[in-house]
Amino acid sequence: MLALMSRFTFLLALSIVCTASYAEPRRPNIVMILSDDQAWGDYSFMSHEAIQTPALDQLARESLTFTRGYVPNSLCRPSLSTIISGLYPHQHGIVGNDPPWAGMQEGRKRPNHTQPQYVKNREAYLSHIDNMKTLPDFLAPLGYRSLQTGKWWEGNYKRGGFSEGMTQGDFHKDGRHGDAGLKIGRTDMQPIESFLDSCSENKDPFFVWYAPFLPHTPHNPPKRILDQYRSKTDSLPMAKYWAMCQWFDETCGQLLTSLDERGLAENTIVIYVTDNGWINEIDSSRYAPRSKRSPNEGGTRTPIMIKWPGHVAPRLDNETLASSIDLVPTVLAAVGIQTDNALPGINLLDPAARESRDAIFGEIFEHDIQSMDDPVASLRYRWMIQGELKLILPSVRMTGEKAQLYNLKQDPHENNDLAATHPKIVASMSEAINAWWPAKSHDGSPSPTAE
Incomplete structure (x- = not known):
């Protein structure tokens, strides 16, 4: 009897081991970090003369890092819409930050964002996000929870397919491009911390959109950081911008540490990109020509990083042309979703796709668009x-x-x-x-x- 029980116990244990061995691995989590208004060389790992970015330097060392990365459009709203959809602006229809208004062609000034008729125009412009399949839309059928934080122009976070989020999108209260979401990073990281805790507890795969209002104006960095840069330049506006880049880097470090502390880092793909470039004026906190809104390198170029422990070998790639249109198809391939043929980008983790790429393209439009469609x-x-x-x-x-x-x-x-x-x-x-x-x-x- 004992021998029979021992044999039964052994077979049961063997069955459990075999079942565990052949169980389908958990799908990777996705964290997307988006800088807001930062030039492609404004990192210490890109050899900037003064800016210190230790957290992003570490991420670059642990990632497949494309130094020749680009966004097709150098303005935040169309660029973010491309990142979330994998489509060019002329395809998804969001080509500028703000819609047209009555009297625009006659030279009448843009009305206040909360002016009732203009609110109607802004709400009508949201039809593009309603007709768009976003990355959260792709991930939801696989059980992913998606969190929106930071910059978000397309109304309430739910309109982008996110299951959870910060932005309410009430245009009557000037919810133009993020409202409560813009507090992330600048105030604290608690919404992300709470989301990670909940996903960990329930063992839910997740997607985090971390698009803080950093280093975007207002350039009001903490004094402790600004003091580090005052002696490095005679320009106070430049010192403020440099300090903003370091402040943004600190928040990225907090986010990456949060993943480590919860044991999530090993099964999480971290992607980094900026929405558009920025060259700070010497005498004011404004962008210079040939940066934001331009087709030049200062507006369109950005490092693109992909970290996936155990799956992606860290390497600095100075040759491959990468684009933000590639991020959605790259994620879809990583989680096992067949790429939509309508998406123009490539899977950046596929060497053959990288090798076969001949060129990349982009397009620049007016900040205030001339036509809704x-x-x-x-x-x-x-x-x-x-x-x-x-x-x-x-x-x-x-x-x-x-x-x-x-x-x-x-x-x-x-x-x-x-x-x-x-x-x-x-x-x-x-x-x-x-x-x-x-x-x-x-x-x-x-x-x-x-x-």
Whole structure:
């Protein structure tokens, strides 16, 4: 009898071990960190002269880090909409920060954001997010809980498919681009801490959207950080911006530590990207030309990092062209969802996909859009990078401007325009841009490309 029981006990234990061995592994959690208004070189791991970013330096060392990362559009709302959907702005329809208003074409000033008629326009503009499939929408059927914190323009967090969030989106109370969500990082990290505790307790896979209002203006860093930079520059506005970058880095460190403390880091994919670039003016806390809202490197380039312990080998990649349109398909592949063929990006964790990429593209529109549903009406530039060459193609809205061509390896700050001496390259790359997006209006009028 004892021998029989021992054999039964052994077989039961073996069954449990085998079942555990062949059980489907838990799907990875996803944490997306989004910087708000920060230039591609404004990190110590990117060799900035003064800015200290120890937490992001560590993340870069632990990630597949693309130093040649880009966002297609250098303005926050369309850029964030691309990150959450994997679509270009001309595809998802959110091409600018604010919708048109009555009298706009006649030169009438933009009304207050809470003016009743303008609120109606802003609410109507939300139709684009309602028609969009977002990353939380993709993840929800797999049991993922999704938390929105920080910058969010598209009304209430639920409209983006998030199960939980901070932004209420009440436009009557000027809930323009995040309202309560903008407190994250600047005030504390408690909403994320509580969410992580709840997910851990219930063993729920999760997606965290951490898009703090940092280092975005107002540039009001803690004095303890600002004091570190006052002696490094004669410009107080510059010292404030540098300190904001370090403050943002501190909050990223808090978030990453929270994952470690709860034992979540090993099964979490951490992705980093910025929404658009920023070059601070010397004499004021404003952005300089050729940064935010421009097609230049100072506006569109960003490091892109992907950390996934045990699955992604850490490496600094200085060659591959990566884009924020790639983030959704990369996550979908990682969690086992077949990529939607409508998505234009690639899986950045697929070496063959990276190797086969020939070029990346982007588009710049007006801050205040001219049409609710015709992207071409607001188009300023289209651009592409092929190898080391970058072409910036202006639309007819940009009166008097011509195509610009730069060799980014020799001229990373785009000071030497080669367009006049390489007309064949300009013609060839212009043709490629038109093949990517012809930029025709709804009435079928031709591409609005300046001569």
